[in-house]
Structure formats: structure tokens, C-alpha cells
Amino acid sequence: MSQKTLEQGLSRHELQDLRNKRTGLAIFQISWIMTFVCLIIVNFWMRSSQPAWPPAGVEVDVFVPTLMTIALIASSFFMRRGVKALKANAIEQFTSAWRIGLGFGVVFAVVMAYEFITAPGSGQYRDVYRLMVGFHHVHALAIGYYLIRVYQNGRAGHYSPTNFWPVEGGASLWDFVTVAWVLFYVVLYLI
């Protein structure tokens, strides 16, 4: 069922409400991503004042974070599949996709928490590394908790093709977590 067809079933007030929520969430995401951009600038600023970045003798493991980045992208992908399934009234497929998405998300969260605890190096390098990973992790955990609640409500049958905003909004927030992480991943591990 297309988005437009779906929304034709909504009242004028509901349509306005949905439009407002979509716009509001988009603006929030544009706004809050600037905090992550700020931390990226902090990273570049700090590395520009150091003789070597990472400091000499510090080995940065790229393999595990790369796998985790793929896991997070996969997680976002399955969340989106879940939203699509819900809008097509395929509730079973929705909960199934959401469950898989959550699974990938949990793996990401656990492994990156380990990476945070065992952050390499010392001094400014480690401080900036932990700042970025930790800041992202706080967002991932908060939004992840919300996604778990959505899953529970979804299993309890609270959502339908005309009541999908909590699911769509949750997936959008998780997309935000993914995009923010990809930016951080590039800065922390590739550049």
C-alpha cells in the first residue's frame, strides 16, 4: 500500500498531526546532528595540535568497528523493512524484521561498549575517542530502549497501517543513530 493511499484514510487533523511530526523530527535530526559535527570538529582540532594522531605506538583496530558499523547499517535496514511491512499490514513481518534489527543493534551496543572501555592510547587521543564513542552510545542506548518498547507494543498489536507513527518515528531515530555513527566511524578509524 502506498504512503499516499495510506494517508488518505486519515482525517484532516490526523494528517496535519502526522505532517507536523515528520517535519519536527526531521528538524530535530538536522539540529542534533550538529552536536556530532561539533565533536568531529573537536577531534580535528585536537589532532591538529598533536605531533601524531593516533599517538606513536597506539594500534587502532579497524576490523571490529567496521563489522559493527555494518551491523548497525543492517539494523537500520531491518527497521525500515519493519516499517514497510507494518504499512502493508503484515504485522508478523513487521515484528520479525524489528526483532532482527534490534538484534543487530544490541550486538553493536555491546561491542562498542567494550571498545569504549578498552579505548586505546592515552591523554587527548583517548579522551576524544571516548568522548565520541560514549556520546554516540548514550544516544544509541536511549533510542534503542525506545525501539524495544515499540517492539513490545507491536507484539501486543498496538500498531496498524493507520497507526504507525511510533514505529516510523523510531526507525527514523535509529537512522539518525546510524548516520551519526557512520560519520564518527570515518573520523575515528579511516581518516
Next chain:
Amino acid sequence: MASITLPVGGGTQSGAAEAPKLRVSDFLRWSVDHKIIGVQYMAVALFFFIVGGTLAMLIRWELLTPNLDVVQTGTQYNTLFSVHGLVMIFLWIIPMMAGFGNYLVPLQLGAKDMAFPWLNAFAFWLIPPAGILLIGSMLVGAPESGWTQYPPLSTLYSGDGQTLAALSIHLLGISSILGAINFIVTIKNMRPAGMGWWQLPLFCWATLATAIIVVMATPFLAGGLTLLILDKIAGTSFFDAGNGGDPQLWQNVFWFYSHPAVYIMILPGMGMLSEVLATHARKPVFGYKMVAISSMAIALVGFTVWAHHMFTSLTPELRVPFMITSMIIAVPTGIKIFSWLGTIWGGKIRFTSAMLFGLGFLSMFVVGGIGGVMLAAIPFDIHVHDTYFVVSHLHFVLYGGSVFTIYAGIYHWFPKITGRMLDERLGKWHFALTYVGFFFSFFPMNFAGMLGMPRRVAYYLPEFQSVNTVISISAFVLGISTFVMLYNIWISMRHGKKAGANPWRALTLEWATTSPPPSTNFIDDPVPFHDPYGYGDKDSQAYLDDIDKRFGVGEDVPVPRPAVQPAASGD
């Protein structure tokens, strides 16, 4: 032939339009009504204005003589000016502007409320705890780093109060972002039929531009404050040069927010000014589109000037580009000034208190703006760096600018909010005392600054005492002037003349309903007039007469009208 637009649709608004009776207790609890929230913002902001003003009076009392008199130590003086600055910016001007925005934007759009009423209330209720944190910071190892919170003053030389202050500003930043999201969505999505972008009231344009700055810039402040708090409590050293950090990082992040924040504080006031000048001069806004576009231009260019606050520490090759952008931003501001002059030129000016403050803004803000252009010139900036010249510039822009527009807004919209007129005689006294007190408080600072008096010092050379005496006495006059306004508000809420729906015969939609408006603002969907500033348009007379007929006129009509009998409802 143009068709005549009437302010309400085909319903029976006149029969149902009873102004609500509001009690004080309605404003003391959680409410999702944007009007209640707007008043809550304004009341809290006014409270903190008194707090910040009291600190200012103590500062000026201290500076009556070159030695320490009022405070016992330099630390206490540092605390006074630090908390004064933080309170005035983050708890007075910004929340006050948000209060006007909350009250007026849905009304001017003909909407029932903001897009996210609950979020709106939540954003407001972050402010009282933030205020308590900030005031409390004075009691637990006070912040001593000024409102700019520069490390190492904030990290190494301030106590735990600095951490509380940073947490407070964090909360206020979140509040600002949530409020701004609400404004953008409301203005973008909830305009009524017949109100395209070029029929949008200029206050809404200004609020939109402000909100865009807030959502794009405030996250940088959040990022910077997070680092500052970590440096204070978690043992990091992002800003500690002794441990590999860099204090200039804070300066860049802080000013990337805080220079645009100047526009957060002035743009809504500029929007209010356009409303006030056009209404009280009975003329259309001159160059409406250019005024709207210039708000957006200020928002955009405002992001490219932050490093002019660091000319003395900036890499030399970066100084000239930032000097140029800093001068460029005077262009859209100049467009506004010329537009306002064009608006009042040849108008039927009524020298109401609102108009007087509007005209006062024009004169004072131009002085502040010229000072800004002078500071944008690198050699001059280096000469007056960290002197009273900078203090003068800041206050001309933020008091002569923002606060004058707030006063104009209070006199203009008080009748709508309360249903009663403010006393015009007291209003004129308020204006006279404010204008004189303000000018002689801050203009002499230009001379003191150019002669080398440094800012943020409790001790100064004896040769500066005479100028400081003039400044302090004028500041006390300015302080007293505030109480004239507060007394006026107090007395007029009880005994002011009934205002009617549209005492100024203004064309924007907030006037096309009762004063104060009912909880849903309008009973029917209101129809905006095709030009919100179409004064002189013959159709506008019919539109305004219809408002009078439907909602009634007040006891003492300040604007001449065609013969219309006062209606029973509306007040």
C-alpha cells in the same frame, strides 16, 4: 475590484466569542495552552530581569569609587558580572522573546495552538530548574569567568558553581532547541488558507529566522558545554593547555553559537518592531519582502562572523576574511533600518508608549550598530579590546536593541494578553527614564573604553571616577525605570481601561479575536487580510470595522474609528 476579506469565516464567531476569565493559578501549573505558556515565559523572564538587574545595580554601586566598597574580594565582583551576564542573556532576553513567540505565533497564523503543545510546555518547564541552578551557582564556589566562560578562568579558576552554571545553560539550550523546532513546524505547516509566505507577519518571519539559528547553532553550545563539564568533573583536559588541551577550542565553539545568539536575541525584537511601527504609523511596512529576506540573510551570514570575537588571538591571515563578513552583516541590518525609516516616513504617527520605545530602539540600535562596525575594523578592535567600549556596544545592541523592542512589545500586546490597556502616562514616564538612564549609562562607556578603562575590573584608575559616577547614577535611574513599568503592569491588570479586541486597529490575526483570546484562540477559522500591513487600503477599513462589530471596542479607544457601538462581549 478587490474583494473585501472579513476576519472570520462563515460561522458565528461573534456570538460565541467570550473572553476567558483567567486566574493567577492558571499560570502556576502545567498547561499546554500556548498563551498560558507564553505568559509563563514572560513572567519568569521578568523575574530574572529583576535578579540580573539587581546584580547590575550592585556592580554599578561598586564602581562608584575606584576601590572595593560593596564587595569584599575580586572573586565576589567576578561572580557579580558573570552571573549578571548569564542571567540577562539566558534567563531574560532569550526566554522573553520565546514568550512573545509562544503567545503570538499561533495567533498570528490563525492556529489553535503550536504544532507540539506538550513539547512546548516541557521546553518552558526546563527554565525554572535551570534558573535555580544558575542562581545556586553563586553559593557553591562561584563562576568567575564572565558569561563567555572562557577556560582557564572557567576550568581552573572557578569553583563548582561554574559546573552548575554550565549545566544550567545546557538545560536552557535544550529548552531553546525544543521551542525552536515547535516554531519552525508551526510556521511552516500551520499557516491558514490565504496566508502564503509573503503574507506572513514579519514577527513570524523573524521568529522563523531565529528558530533556524537556534536549531543550527545551539547544538554547538551543547557540545562545548559537554567538554567544559567533563573538564570540570571527569578529569579530561580538552581546554587545559598544560595537559595538551587548547583554550581556543572553547572560544571557537562558544562563539560559533554565541555570535548567532546575538541574532537570537535581536531578530524577534526586530520582527516586533516592524509590527509596532507599521501599526502606530498607520502605514504599510516599507519593503516588506526585503525585511523578510533580510531576517533570513542575517541568520545565514550570522554563522560566518564568529571569529571577530577573537581578533586579538586569531591567526593573522584569518582576520581580514572575518572582518569582511562582519561588515557584510551590517547590510541586511541596514536594510531593516531603512525599511523602518521608510515605514514611519509620512505616516500618521501616534506617539504611544509602544511607538516611543520603537523609535527609541531605532536611535539606540543604530548607535550600537555603528559601534559594531567600528569593532569589526581590526586595528580599532585591537585598540579597544576588553575595554568598556565593548561593554557599551554589547549593551546598546542588547538593551537599546532587544530590551527596547521587548518594552515596545509589552505596551503593544499587553491589551491582547490581559484585555486591559497599560497606563499611557506611566508608559511615557517609563520611556523617558529608560531612554535617559540607558543613554547616560552606556554612551559614556565608549569614551572610557577608548581611553583604556578595562572591563571586568572592580578597581580602576582614579581618573576614570567621574565618568563612572555618571554611569552609575544613570544606571540607578535605569533601574528605577523598570519599576515604573512593573507598577504599570500591576496596576493596569486590575484597573486598566478595557482594551477591546483591537485597540490599535491592527491587521494581523491576533487582533481578530477577543482580548484575551479564548482557549482555542478562534471559534471559526479566521481569514487573514490579504496584506498584514495594508493600512490605508480601503478594504482594510471594512475588515477592521468587522472586528470591532464582532468583538467590541474598548473603553478608551486610542485609535480614531468610524462610529461603532461598543459590544457587550470581549472584555
